[in-house]
Amino acid sequence: MIREINFDGIVGPSHNYAGLSLGNLASARNAGHVSQPRAAALQGIDKMRSNIALGLVQGVFIPQPRPGRAWLAELGTTVENAEPHLAANAMSASSMWAANAATISPAPDTADGKCHLTVANLKTMPHRSHEWPATLAQLRLAFASDAFAVHGPVPPAYGDEGAANHMRLTPAHDQPGVEVFVYGVAGGPFPARQHVEASKAIARLHRLDPERTLFAAQSEEAIAAGAFHNDVVAVANGPVLFAHEKAFADRDTLVGALAAKVDGFELVEVPDAVVPLADAIRSYLFNAQLVTPPDGAMTLVAPTECRDTPSVNGWIERHLASNGAIRRVNFVDVRQSMANGGGPACLRLRVACDPSDVDPRFLVDDAKLDRLAGVISQRWPDEIASDDIQAASLIADVERARRDLLETLDMPELN
Template sequence: MTAHEVNFDGLVGPTHNYGGLSYGNVASQSNSQQGSNPKEAAKQGLAKMKALMEMGYVQGVLAPQERPDVAGLRSLGFTGSDAQVIAAAARDAMPLLVASCSASSMWVANAATVSPSADTADGRVHFTAANLNCKYHRSLEHPTTSRVLSAMFADARHFAHHAALPAVAQFGDEGAANHTRFCRDYGEAGVEFFVYGRSAFDNRYPAPQRYPARQTLEASQAVARLHGLSEAGVVFAQQNPSVIDQGVFHNDVIAVGNGELLFHHQDAFLNTDQVVTELADKLAARGGDFRAISVPRDQVSVDDAVRSYLFNSQLLSRVDGSMLLIVPEECRSNSRVWDYLSALTSDKSAISEVRVFDLKQSMQNGGGPACLRLRVALNQAELAAVNPGVIMTPALYDRLNVWVDRHYRDRLVETDLADPQLLDECRSALDELTQILKLGAIYPFQLI
């Protein structure tokens, strides 16, 4: 049965702003408090979706969240009408208002971990929403994320949904940003690769000293159990603590994989040789031929990787068996990174082409091409069971662009977040979006 890896890209929300909320994310911290352009951000994301669709890839859309999160502010003691809640937060606790307005849900690589039916014990596609409990502004996301995913993948014959793990430090889970799947074919059993930053219960594991390790081994193991994965189809690997301390807050900032190929920095993991060997052995047992491209530190430093987001790229399979790498414009702007990529593609490696996209609005907030998409491997029956309203078509692309033009501002600064009209604008936009994407009632304001 033919299977596809479908990229579901996150739509950038109407409150896209540079709040500098993500400690450990160099771009987020560096651009804090700059003015943002939500309209441009949404259109840059849509342009990437359209381009991939036109290349022949099945492309989907994942809706943003309601912001400001007034319910979250109420849970922290703010009272009155919605406008009064926003005004009180702006007056007494502006950082909480900024957090409640975060549009970080656009980085849907953090939305959930997904295991395809070929890997799971019950033969269904499994989703576990990420609790994202390392950051308050992201911990707000998973209830709505679960409703959105359930509306997109509603057929219980094909899809299984799990609630987020307990929202405690020991089970910090950042979703697919720390998860990769290797396989010979998307419809065949593969090997799921879980990368963690620390162990919550075993102090023998080294830990970063400067920035937090957001993903725990225990969270990754729990997701693998929930999804019914076999030991033969799972590899757990620890991220190198020293690269976390250099701003590599997720594995997808230092490595990307697809099919039978892992593209990674030399310093990405602890015990790299052991990790590569285990991946190769387990994939070979499932009929695959694992390959790894290790980028040497003397050609591309970790700092170069973080600032260019070389590895926060999309690695896509082509019909001829080669790979296409989708990178942000920042890779072309970094001479060392661009020289490396130019040599790589001219050397007849597995990666035969690099395509560059302008994602500046997302990049300045700390997310590149890989952050913007959630990968879901689906066979034909499963793809047919997906809510058709979320699959990108030329007509949907045009309609979403008109929708953005109608509802999004072209400039947003911190003081704008205190404007109660922004909440009304966001709700009006999302109410229309649920009709466009045929999602039904998924937002708190629609569920009252």
């Protein structure tokens, strides 16, 4: 039975605010602040608990080895001797944002009836460009069943940042869908991270039906305003597209194509006059998880910043009162992730598949989350100042914390 599984990235013990992501306004705004890795990881655990309480299937991905010693070795240095900016790139915990791990095409969409996954190359930002080998190792372990086809990255000439720039619309997860690949062309002072060439390559690798595959340009205005990924201004679930008015360069063509190809298509669009683009990006209204629990009430899992932003909270209250497509909103506290530029949707990768085909070590329930929370509470650093990321004591603590987590999950293959 195909169900959607949300695989959340566990926030790693090296979580810090080094301000490495050009175009991510929250990351830049909080650069140099003191981070709280333990609180960040426990906030992520609590979000997973709330999704399990909704009746959703929940999975996890494991923090990557940090510091990235292999990457530094390729640069001819070590974390202890590296220039500070290289050390910061090697200590980033950005793999916690699992929405950038890969692009997923479920079995009903593919010519061979397999669920295809292509690991993202993340080549635009140095701190993320060295993530893909460890991510690929996890994908091949978690999705080793013959039900899946796991692909290596698109060649780095073309930037690919994964499911954050990909949407799937369908009447139900087990029915054929229309897959939408959103790419950037220009973004004012910021780089457009998703290249159309990478998106087209993934569609070919996944053996998608060209008649049910769409490519849409993100608006330059959205990228320039800080929407570094499509999922900062748009998210889809089932037959519903929830988007800001200024999300796409050619909104009318995309909406028209979806209306023609998706049974029961519904657009929930937020006008810029009601929620200005800046408020939408600051609150991460669209970087919420839009999910359908077993009770059928489509639910927006939104950061508390949405409740705290008057224009956004006002729109949410009016939409709920109108009996619109979104029937319920669950607010979650992921402030540590938000301060580094990632909301609830950034923290998860959606995979529609039969859960019995997934390595069970990557699936969690409340009891397993209790065990993970115990390791985090004991081993994750309480605080990290940016000036301390090369400290020998911190590096030792970070590496030991990850080893203990892998031992708890019985995943020696990832050591």
